[in-house]
Amino acid sequence: MNGEISEMKTIIEPAREIKVLREADIVVVGGGPGGHSAAVSAARNGARTVLIERYGHLGGMATGGLVAMIPHLSGGSKEPQLAGLCQEWIERLDAKGAALHPEKEDLGSDDPNVIDYWQNRGIWFVSDEGRVRLTVIMDPEILKCVLNDMVEEAGVKLLLHSWGTRAIVENDQVKGVIFESKSGRQAILAKVVIDATGDGDLLPSAGADFTAKMDVHLRIRNLAVVFKMGNVDLDTFIKFRQTEPEKYAELVRQVFLANGFPVGGFRGLQDGVVWVNNFVPGMGSPRISSLDVEDLTLVERYVRKRMMITLDFYRKRVPGFERSFILTTAPQIGTRGGRRVIGEYTLTEQDMHSGRIFTDTIAMAPHLEHDISPEHPVRCFPYRCLVPIKLEGLLVAGRSFSSEDRVNEMLNLIGHCIALGQAAGTAASLAIKGGVRLRDVNYADLQKTLLRQGVPLPI
Ligand SMILES: Cc1cc2nc3c(=O)[nH]c(=O)nc-3n(C[C@H](O)[C@H](O)[C@H](O)COP(=O)(O)OP(=O)(O)OC[C@H]3O[C@@H](n4cnc5c(N)ncnc54)[C@H](O)[C@@H]3O)c2cc1C
Structure with a gap:
């Protein structure tokens, strides 16, 4: 058999x-x-x-x-x-x-300079209604x-x-x-x-x-295998994203079409390292279950394939990623619900x-x-x-x-x-x-x- x-x-x-x-x-x-x-x-x-x-x-x-x-x-x-x-x-x-x-004294601040400071350090969820959150x-x-x-x-x-x-x-x-x-x-x-x-x-x-x-439209019914990319020149990448937003948006569209993942530039704590979250099978797609061993196996294999496409795409096409590599993949599959x-x-x-x-x-x-x-x-x-x-x-x-x-x-x-x-x-x-x-x-x-x-x- x-x-x-x-x-x-x-x-x-x-x-x-x-x-x-x-x-x-x-x-x-x-x-x-x-x-x-x-x-x-x-x-x-x-x-x-x-x-x-x-x-x-x-x-x-x-x-x-x-x-x-x-x-x-x-x-x-x-x-x-x-x-x-x-x-x-x-x-x-x-x-x-x-x-x-x-810092504690910044919590609740509505000063745009304080919000910018923390967002530029990579904490993009630091504010939504215009005040600093922890x-x-x-x-x-x-x-x-x-x-x-x-x-x-x-x-x-x-x-x-x-x-x-x-x-x-x-x-x-x-x-x-x-x-x-x-x-x-x-x-x-x-x-x-x-x-x-x-x-x-x-x-x-x-x-x-x-x-x-x-519901199939919810975040919690998606699985993931999060990975990190190393040796990314983040200053170059962020500058490119800010100065050429249309070109950047087109690249994001193309990486999706190529079946890769968009890389947001989440900084993490170490220099040159970005964290790549993913949603599998994707919002609104047929359900995959975190309680089914065949689905878990499928997701582990599928994400790694898409990760390789992502690496290749970013190295060739996205400023700042020319010398990047896969630093690590999550040892534990991401189950949200x-x-x-x-x-x-x-x-x-x-x-x-x-x-x-x-x-x-x-x-x-x-x-x-x-x-x-x-x-x-x-x-x-x-x-x-x-x-x-x-x-x-x-x-x-x-x-x-x-x-x-x-x-x-x-x-x-x-x-x-x-x-x-x-x-x-x-x-x-x-x-x-x-x-x-x-x-x-x-x-x-x-x-x-x-x-x-x-x-x-x-x-
Ligand atoms: C890809 C992804 C991105 C996310 N992003 C965020 C985010 O940015 N911020 C945020 O706050 N939350 C985020 N979440 C949600 C958050 O991480 C989880 O909801 C939270 O960790 C749940 O905590 P928990 O202790 O209930 O379960 P888990 O974190 O899943 O922990 C369960 C533990 O039980 C162990 N376990 C499972 N089954 C058994 C068993 N049968 N016997 C023994 N041990 C077992 C597991 O190994 C694990 O250690 C994200 C989740 C995923 C998957």
């Missing part, structure tokens, strides 16, 4: 005994912005916590996906709306010279080290190269997780499991209700438009540039978006929170996912301390604890 589809539809896997590697209070599966924050907060709040991650580093899309920028942490105000652990990321990166962002460009390699430090200092037991495969469930109560690694198939038992895989990998086996519905849990509450577009504040608000975020609502400048997340209906012992953290697809589109950026993770880890540890079900956590206690941890809340 050379990969033909098998005629046998299913097989029965024999039952087998599995070693329980550890028993913990909380096991978090997935070490991206959501899962890392959940694990660190759980451990800092006193829970014995295990964090399982399938790759050899933490950070998810923020590191392995080469997503190097966190935009919209403030919405033109003096203070960020997203802080807490996200602020800690920035401070730790700053201490290592591994982040670029506007947007951060990070070095993903240093971020991996920072995230390791945080986990270690908090006392989290970390298992890398470990792929969470199944939730262990008894009578609608999630009791742990089965994972695969080079050591074989093993289990971890815990009072609370937090699914922070981004794609909601544990939801089907847990028996949780979920949806993966996404996956399964979303059906939670105790599903965040709706109407909630976004009305600026609704919930009794269980656990994080807030500024409006985005395509979502300006001066009347209601913040968007609130209720805790119930993390709590599945019916099932006990499970929370989600990160982009699989309960939300309509258009809401997920706006509110699943790195800063949002850190905030959701911080809330999930804190809530889980409070539930265990108080001996209550996750859905019965006292909202006021949760909010007080988050405020103490530097999380801004609208109360």
